[in-house]
Amino acid sequence: MTMQKTFSIIKPDATRRNLTGKINATIEAAGLRIIAQKRVQLTQAQAEGFYAVHKERAFFNDLVSFMISGPVVVQVLEGNDAVAKYREVMGATNPENADAGTIRKEFAESIEANSVHGSDSLENAAIEIAYFFAQTEIVG
Numbered sequence: 065m066t067m068q069k070t071f072s073i074i075k076p077d078a079t080r081r082n083l084t085g086k087i088n089a090t091i092e093a094a095g096l097r098i099i100a101q102k103r104v105q106l107t108q109a110q111a112e113g114f115y116a117v118h119k120e121r122a123f124f125n126d127l128v129s130f131m132i133s134g135p136v137v138v139q140v141l142e143g144n145d146a147v148a149k150y151r152e153v154m155g156a157t158n159p160e161n162a163d164a165g166t167i168r169k170e171f172a173e174s175i176e177a178n179s180v181h182g183s184d185s186l187e188n189a190a191i192e193i194a195y196f197f198a199q200t201e202i203v204g
């Protein structure tokens with residue numbers, strides 16, 4: 065077990081339905097600590113940059129439109145094996161395939177409006193954290 069930081073986004077479908085607190089409770093119950101957090105309205109350029117890896121995918125434009133359709137909550141989570149742990153807590157991309165008790169099973173509306181983002185590797189976690197947070201905003 066190693067202490068890690070991962071990056072999380074509570075997506076617009078969840079902020080719209082006032083689910084930030086319920087999702088944070090699930091994160092904390094899993095033993096992850098929210099060590100940075102802010103609610104922001106992404107610009108189109110920010111959303112396109114964040115999801116640049118997906119720019120050739122058929123759903124890219126829809127995904128960007130969805131991600132700027134309302135406020136999001138960006139977060140840094142810390143804990144033992146936080147990257148893999150949070151992926152477990154989130155559940156599968158498609159909520160129909162997500163395990164019971166996961167955030168996506170409990171809250172997601174669709175494969176696109178799936179309530180949360182979490183980094184898929186330690187390397188991407190560091191890149192994604194730096195995309196949104198200054199070191200001074202992260203308080204462990």
Ligand code: GDP
Pocket residue numbers: 123126127156157175176177178180181182184
């Ligand atoms: P994640 O790591 O589980 O978030 O999944 P991916 O990296 O594969 O996809 C990034 C995000 O794109 C997902 O969380 C969804 O919001 C969206 N997405 C993924 N697959 C699809 C799809 O087939 N259709 C649409 N509309 N959106 C998708």
